[in-house]
Amino acid sequence: MMRIALTGGIACGKSLAAKFMNEHGVETLDADDIVHEIIPDPAERKRIAAEVFANPEARRALEARIHPLVRERFAAWLAEERPASAPLRIAIIPLLYETGWERDFDFIGCIVSSREEQISRMVQTRGYSIAEAEGRLAAQMPPEEKAARADFVISNGASSEELRRQVLLFIQEAQNRSKTLPTCKEE
Secondary structure (H helix, E strand, C coil), rough: CCCCEEEEEECHHHHHHHHHHHHHCHHHHHHHHHHHHHHCCCHHHHHHHHHHHCHHHHHHHHHHHHHHHHHHHHHHHHHCCCCCCCCCCEEEEHHHHHHCCHHCCCEEEEECCCHHHHHHHHHHHHHHCHHHHHHHHCCCCCCCHHHHHHHEECCCCCCHHHHHHHHHHHHHHHHHHHHCCCCCCCC
């Protein structure tokens, strides 16, 4: 089975894209959801985030503890035995390139938005201050750099219907490639 991932910057629309994928019968697993399983208390996650985004050394230490657990969960999910008729599975991994996990996947999509849209979404929907939003952006590779490394780019700068259309194109491309390309396991 071909291994497929979707990445992108914070507030670029990965969650909405995953919702659209699920509507088309695609299974998804989001790294953020795995982290929420590891640290279930929202207040604790908020406290930790405030600490680590203000201190790069603390962020690296936290990532050194959390990322192996997340990667292990993805590996188990992707390795689950499934019939050939099973739907596509797409791993949603915001920090795919930052962690070096791109080698684990055969086909990578990247969702991008402008920096201004990202900041606006974080302020409006997540309640971040502009300084907090800027701090989150500074901790990640810029979406345009991720897009340059990806196999497929989804632009989330227009309507949700346009995003839905592009997600469908991504799914179709992933299905087409899964029929023709060797996978990580076959190489």
